[in-house]
Amino acid sequence: MAYRKKKQPSFLSLVFYFLILYFCSMIFSALTSDDDGKKSFRNDNTFRILASTSTKKMDDDIIKFGKKNKIKIEIVHHGDLEIVDMLNEDSSMYDAVWISNSIWLYMLNNSYLTTDSKSIVIDPVVMGITKSKAEELGFVNKEVYNSDLLNAIKDGKLKYVMASVTKTNTGATSYLSFLNSLAGSPELLTEKMLDNESLKNDLKDLFKGVERVSGDEDYLISMFKNGNYDAMINYESSLIDLNKELIKKGKEPLYLIYPVDGVAINDMPFAYINNDSSDTKRKEQFIKIQNFLRSDDEIKTMEKYGYRSWYGGVNTNADKTVFNPSWGIDTSKYLKDMKYPSKKVIDKAFDLFISVLRKPTHVVFCLDVSGSIYGSGLDELKEAMNYILDYKLASENRLQFSAKDKITVITFDHDIKKIYSTRSGSETNSIIKDINNLQAFGGTNIYSPSLKALQILKNDSNDEYTKTVILMTDGQSNSGSFDYLKNYYVKNNETTPIYSITFGSSDEDQLNDLASLSNGKVFDGKNGLLKAFEEVRSYN
Numbered sequence: 001m002a003y004r005k006k007k008q009p010s011f012l013s014l015v016f017y018f019l020i021l022y023f024c025s026m027i028f029s030a031l032t033s034d035d036d037g038k039k040s041f042r043n044d045n046t047f048r049i050l051a052s053t054s055t056k057k058m059d060d061d062i063i064k065f066g067k068k069n070k071i072k073i074e075i076v077h078h079g080d081l082e083i084v085d086m087l088n089e090d091s092s093m094y095d096a097v098w099i100s101n102s103i104w105l106y107m108l109n110n111s112y113l114t115t116d117s118k119s120i121v122i123d124p125v126v127m128g129i130t131k132s133k134a135e136e137l138g139f140v141n142k143e144v145y146n147s148d149l150l151n152a153i154k155d156g157k158l159k160y161v162m163a164s165v166t167k168t169n170t171g172a173t174s175y176l177s178f179l180n181s182l183a184g185s186p187e188l189l190t191e192k193m194l195d196n197e198s199l200k201n202d203l204k205d206l207f208k209g210v211e212r213v214s215g216d217e218d219y220l221i222s223m224f225k226n227g228n229y230d231a232m233i234n235y236e237s238s239l240i241d242l243n244k245e246l247i248k249k250g251k252e253p254l255y256l257i258y259p260v261d262g263v264a265i266n267d268m269p270f271a272y273i274n275n276d277s278s279d280t281k282r283k284e285q286f287i288k289i290q291n292f293l294r295s296d297d298e299i300k301t302m303e304k305y306g307y308r309s310w311y312g313g314v315n316t317n318a319d320k321t322v323f324n325p326s327w328g329i330d331t332s333k334y335l336k337d338m339k340y341p342s343k344k345v346i347d348k349a350f351d352l353f354i355s356v357l358r359k360p361t362h363v364v365f366c367l368d369v370s371g372s373i374y375g376s377g378l379d380e381l382k383e384a385m386n387y388i389l390d391y392k393l394a395s396e397n398r399l400q401f402s403a404k405d406k407i408t409v410i411t412f413d414h415d416i417k418k419i420y421s422t423r424s425g426s427e428t429n430s431i432i433k434d435i436n437n438l439q440a441f442g443g444t445n446i447y448s449p450s451l452k453a454l455q456i457l458k459n460d461s462n463d464e465y466t467k468t469v470i471l472m473t474d475g476q477s478n479s480g481s482f483d484y485l486k487n488y489y490v491k492n493n494e495t496t497p498i499y500s501i502t503f504g505s506s507d508e509d510q511l512n513d514l515a516s517l518s519n520g521k522v523f524d525g526k527n528g529l530l531k532a533f534e535e536v537r538s539y540n
Contacts, residue, residue: 401425
């Protein structure tokens, strides 16, 4: 047989071959990467824990345990309600969740997503009142009911600060606890009970006592320390830490109130995220970490941090340097836990809070429309404001204003340009239309609109509103005077917070000065203005 020379592939064939390889690699990369092009967590050896901010104290111990047992552990912290949203959207990034309360696991869209959930320790949510105010109210060394707190608030004798009901665990669980108790501590709270007008009126009176709202529990502590407030609702462990700090600084500690008719108790469950039932290695790692957290030595460590290892029962041997009786903490008394209602009732309770119960807010938005925001920056600002002011859009994340809220919008460049307002947060079409017609021009002056906002809120002397200024700027203020604003703030004994959102090349030093002056906060909008507006919205 004659020898035939093997035919060589043509140039076009080679090009086609390499293109096929390229596209296959791209597809594989897309399947194993997240949206930012990073390698998917499922394809590395890291065990990732999505954890509540309330568990931060334990991070070092968990990481150290992982190193000792050759488990590379990474812990990512978020607020509890945000964790629920994250898991509902995409759970594949994480292997375990450590959340403050089991009720949030029941709020997941997929009820089978988490398994092997076990409580680690417990942390009640309580009200801490300055010792002198608690004595004045007759709450020291006395059994206190939730109705006693309500009556003190009704009489104008008690005001307090708290974290957001719709965005934080302490806010949500304390609300549900008050709701359950004032409804008569039923065996199980039902939707029908939420329609009771007397109950609604009691809860409205309760929330009239709110002076400030924080979007997270950590900032709530900072806000309290920098302000002049009589009381705060937060975790028992956080209030213990705060008291230790207050005493070191020679300040008055808080007296913790545990209503005998019901307290919101967080069971802090650690659960496995069952993304892949065949992944036995990750499951084994999870069991090891969970057993470590539940070990006697680690439980003792957590008790030193102010967590309880006993449920409602008595523990006469609790460390009194931590669970200090002079702070109102009595571990010889049983804590009555409330029974959390169904997901359907909780959803309705949230809607009721937003539309009826929440103390109305008067918020002044100060929007920078200077020349530097022209183009995509102005478009992004309009999009964010459309979202926040549109009832239907904002309600998807429980950020909507209610009919009782007031909204004022001040636009500015080198000076104040226009002022728009509505006396009903559900009637915003006119403001949205005005915002959509905004044009960008001129320099930047953040101080004049901030001062004007304070004056507008000052003239609204109605104490029924919580008052907030939200400033958005993309540049450095090249006119106006911080000192003039500061003098006004101090002279008028102002307490209204100024929250700022950074955007573009905004000067954070100037914004930090405003935050320091007003006990406010600066939010980063440079990586997404819409997300920043969402976050700041939960602070008012």
